[in-house]
C-alpha cells in the first residue's frame with residue numbers, strides 16, 4: 001500500500017496489530033516496510049516462523065523484528081508460533097548455500113530448516129491457535 005495511504009488509515013487507530021511471517025530471520029519485508037512507518041501507536045505483533053518457537057534461534061528473530069519499531073511507539077505484546085515450511089523454501093536455501101559456501105549464516109539456517117521441515121507440518125495447529133487466542137484475550141483484557 002502507498003505509504004501516505006497507509007499512514008492516513010492507521011492514524012484513525014490507537015492500537016495496531018500486525019501479523020507477519022518470518023522471512024530471512026525477521027518479519028517479512030512487507031510487514032517491516034509498514035512497521036517502519038508507524039509512529040506514536042500501541043503495537044502488538046503476531047508472527048509465524050518455520051522454526052519451533054522454543055528453538056534458541058527464535059530469540060534473534062524476535063529481537064530483529066522488534067528493533068524496527070520506532071521509539072515513539074509502545075510495544076504491548078508479541079506472539080509467535082510455528083508455521084509450515086514449504087519444501088521449496090528448503091530447496092531454494094540449498095541452492096543459495098551452494099552458491100555462497102562461505103556464508104556460514106545461510107548454512108546454519110539451512111540446517112535449522114532441514115531439521116524443522118517435518119516438525120513444521122500442520123502448524124499453526126489447533127493448540128497454536130488456542131494459545132494465540134489466549135494471548136490476545138489477556139492482552140485486550142489488560143487494556144480495559
Ligand SMILES: Cc1cc2nc3c(=O)[nH]c(=O)nc-3n(C[C@H](O)[C@H](O)[C@H](O)COP(=O)(O)O)c2cc1C
Nearest residue numbers: 021022023024025048049050051083084085089123
Ligand atoms: C522466502 C522464505 C524465507 C523464509 N525464511 C525463514 C526464516 O528465516 N526463518 C524461519 O523460521 N522461517 C522462514 N521461512 C518459513 C516461513 O516463516 C513459514 O513458512 C511461514 O511462517 C508459514 O506460515 P503459515 O503456515 O502461517 O503460512 C521462510 C519462508 C520463505 C518462503
